[in-house]
Amino acid sequence: MTALRTTAIASLCCLASLGAARAEDRALVIGIGTYENLPEDMFLHGPKNDVKAIQSLLTGTLHFKPEAIRVLTDENATRQAMLSSMDEWLVAGTAPGDRVYLYFSGHGLQVKDVSGDEEDGMDEAISTYDIKAGEDDWTNVILDDDLEAVLEKLKGRAVTLVIDACHSGTISRSLSPQAVSGLQGARYLPRPFARAGTKPATRGLRIDLGVVDKPAQLTAGGLTVWSAAAAYQVAWDDVRLPIEERHGVFTSAYIAGYTPLESDANGNGLISNAELFEYVTRKSKEYCSTLEGCDNLDPQLESVPEALGNSVAKPEPDKAEQTAADQPKDKPEPVYQEVKVEAGVAPAYVDADPVTAIGDIVGKADTGEVTVRLDTGPKLKKDQVFKISVTSQYDGNLVLLDVNGKGMATQIFPNDMAQKITPLSAGSTLTIPDDYYGFDFEADGSGENMLVAIVVSDAVDLKDVAPSAQGLTAQLDARQSLSEIVARLQKTWTGDRENRGVHWSLGTLKYTVE
Numbered sequence: 110m111t112a113l114r115t116t117a118i119a120s121l122c123c124l125a126s127l128g129a130a131r132a133e134d135r136a137l138v139i140g141i142g143t144y145e146n147l148p149e150d151m152f153l154h155g156p157k158n159d160v161k162a163i164q165s166l167l168t169g170t171l172h173f174k175p176e177a178i179r180v181l182t183d184e185n186a187t188r189q190a191m192l193s194s195m196d197e198w199l200v201a202g203t204a205p206g207d208r209v210y211l212y213f214s215g216h217g218l219q220v221k222d223v224s225g226d227e228e229d230g231m232d233e234a235i236s237t238y239d240i241k242a243g244e245d246d247w248t249n250v251i252l253d254d255d256l257e258a259v260l261e262k263l264k265g266r267a268v269t270l271v272i273d274a275c276h277s278g279t280i281s282r283s284l285s286p287q288a289v290s291g292l293q294g295a296r297y298l299p300r301p302f303a304r305a306g307t308k309p310a311t312r313g314l315r316i317d318l319g320v321v322d323k324p325a326q327l328t329a330g331g332l333t334v335w336s337a338a339a340a341y342q343v344a345w346d347d348v349r350l351p352i353e354e355r356h357g358v359f360t361s362a363y364i365a366g367y368t369p370l371e372s373d374a375n376g377n378g379l380i381s382n383a384e385l386f387e388y389v390t391r392k393s394k395e396y397c398s399t400l401e402g403c404d405n406l407d408p409q410l411e412s413v414p415e416a417l418g419n420s421v422a423k424p425e426p427d428k429a430e431q432t433a434a435d436q437p438k439d440k441p442e443p444v445y446q447e448v449k450v451e452a453g454v455a456p457a458y459v460d461a462d463p464v465t466a467i468g469d470i471v472g473k474a475d476t477g478e479v480t481v482r483l484d485t486g487p488k489l490k491k492d493q494v495f496k497i498s499v500t501s502q503y504d505g506n507l508v509l510l511d512v513n514g515k516g517m518a519t520q521i522f523p524n525d526m527a528q529k530i531t532p533l534s535a536g537s538t539l540t541i542p543d544d545y546y547g548f549d550f551e552a553d554g555s556g557e558n559m560l561v562a563i564v565v566s567d568a569v570d571l572k573d574v575a576p577s578a579q580g581l582t583a584q585l586d587a588r589q590s591l592s593e594i595v596a597r598l599q600k601t602w603t604g605d606r607e608n609r610g611v612h613w614s615l616g617t618l619k620y621t622v623e
Contacts, residue, residue, distance in 0.1 A: 133207040135199050136178040138163050141186045141215035145239050151216075154355040155346040157182060159214040159273060162356065162364050167210060170367050170422045186215075188237040188249045195259045205265030208455050214357055217274030217344065220246045235274055242301035260332060267455040272336040273357040275344035331454040333382065334411040335363065337393075339601045339608050342405055347396065359408055362392035367422060375468025377443045377460050379424045383417040383472030383595060386410045390610060407601065407610040414596035418470035418588060419448065419457035463516035463587050464559045464619065470591045471561070471615055478502045479616025481509075481562045487620040489552035496550065497521065497560065500538045503614055505564040507533050508575045508594060509541070510587070514556045518587035521560075524580025533564055552622045559619050563594065566612040567602050 140156030160182055167173040179198050181190055199209050216236035234250040241248045260268065337344035337359035345358045363385070366372040372380055372388035389408045397406035424445045444461040460466040468474075478501065485495045499507060499522075509522040522539075526546055533539055542548060565571070574593040579585065602611045 133203050134173055134177050134209070135202050135207070136167050136173050136210035136212070137181070137194050137199055138167070138178060138210075138212045139181045139186050139191060139214070141183055141236060141238055143183045143238075144216075144236070145184070146241050153215060153346055154352045155357045155360070156214040158354065158356050159360040160212075162360065163212050163214075163271075166364050166367060171210070172423065173208075173210070184238055186237060187239045188251060191237060191251055192255065192259075196262075200259065200262045203263070203266055206455055207266050209263055209266045209268045210271075211268070212271045212273075214273045214360060216240075217272070218247060218250065220250060220252070235272065245301070247301060264331065265454065266331055267457075268332045270332065270334045271360075271363065272334070273344060273360045273363075275336075275338040275342060332412070333416065334409070335389075336409045339405070339407040339409055339610075341608050342407060343403065345396065345400070345403065345406075349396075349399070358393060358396045358406070359389065362389045362408075365392070369425075374472060374474040375465060377465050377468070379420050379443065379445060379458065379460055379469060380422060381418050381459075381469035381472065382410065382412060382421055383470055384468075385421050385472075386599065387472035405607050405609045407608070409601070410599060414592040415589060416457070417472070417592045417595055418459050418466055420445075420459070424458055459588075462514070464512060464514055464557055466588065467512055467559055467561055467591065467617065470588065471563075471595055473615045475615055475617045477616075478614040479562050479564050481560045481616045481618035483618065483620060487618065489620060489622045491552055491555065491622060493552045494549045495552065496540055496542065498538050498540045499533070499562050499564075499616065500536070501533045501562075501564040501614060501616075502535055503564060503566050503612070504535050505533055505566040505612075505614070506569075506571075507539065508563045508565070508571065510561045510585075510591065511558060512561060512587040512591075513554070513558045516587050518585040518590055520575060520580045520583065520585060520590070522580060523575065523577040524582075525577050526581060527577075555622050557619060557621050559617055561591065562616040563598075564614045564616075565598065566614070567604060569597060569600075569602075569611055569613075571597060 138160050140160035142153040142156040144152065160180060164178060164180065167178055168175055179194055181194060195211070199211065203209055213235050218234050218236060219231040220234055222232045233253040234247070235256075236247075237249055237251060239249050256270075260270070337357065346355050347358050347361060348355070350356070366385045366388040367380060369376075369378055369380055372384050374384050374387065386408070393406040393408055397403040424443070443465065445458045446461040447456045448459050449456050460469055480500045482498045482500075483489070483495050484498065485493060489495060497509070499509060501507075507522050509520070511519045511521055521541055527541075542550060571594060574590070574597055598611045598613050600611065601608050
């Protein structure tokens, strides 16, 4: 195994090229708490506050001009107004390369599929102010098909879609309106005239993004989608707050996560998509643990894997200094590098140091659940022989990567040379190489490297993103390989009765070769 070389990085912060928002950038912010044709006990208190908070995020951190933001609330958010604003304000008002931001706060629901494109016969939808109960289903709603048609027209833009609602089909179909009204703050509507019933024993019948049925086709064109809950889960107003101060649980966490001191797990002043996702997930679960009737709450992020380590907002040097206040005084300021996910799409930014960027890609902080050690200690001499050991607090399958300062990675495990490949047992230690390998690892090159150990407790198939055949042999692009692995781990786990996020743990070790 080769410890890969690093190169010196200038300490000047490369922010000269970070320009202000383009004049063509557009945002459409929709919040609906009151409804023309619904009983008052189905109204929501959070959307009006969500809208104001999102406006502040857009004009502040995200540098949208106030005149580039259109807001639709309550009686102004009819089906016709929502669809026409999407078409003429967002589609006609922007061009490829512009930023587009579409936010919705309100009720989600499902209705019977009439186009024949849904496996379970149901369309996901978001509510409108003028939603109506028809003879056997809701009418005057915005279907996932409607949204996908708009998103298709927006290809080539950097589109962010944020949905603080849910589309919990199984739950909605099994609860009566009377039962729903008793779940204060739940952001979904049952189908009209639904009968009260119990939840089915198995919930994994259909797993998708909720409002977007074809995420792979659309995310490749520049779309990033955030939604408040996985399929068959419920999104919530924060009922812990006084009625007039309520926000959506997801929206509140999503906005707070744009503050580096809250979500910047590796302290480099850049908040990545993965870091924001991990923060929002943690805050959502904290809320769910306090609320009776909330089984699981797992926000969803859909984008291309390589966007995980990209900034969600322009990195600010002063914020980087704040997050690094407890770091050594001689630590160089971070250097940011402009990247484009797709030709024609507005750029994002990554940490130029591939070793530091690992934290941006995985999103998680190293909490000690997985421990990585070198038998020699973290400082090696060239040609020094060493072994790597990994210990996990949880059972699971291991992926172990060695990343160098040039952005190249070696997959240490899994590999085809290991004689015995079994899951790690909690508390046991795996040593690489052991006597079965028949060779030693010798340090090569010079500079800083990082070992990244991921232990996956669920039976997630990673064979296509971390095949054993590439272990110890192939030189990999560290950002790409790690992004593909983490993107797979962000998918909803459907192997249990309750849909939830995948259980996985992280351990890292920074070491140097002198």
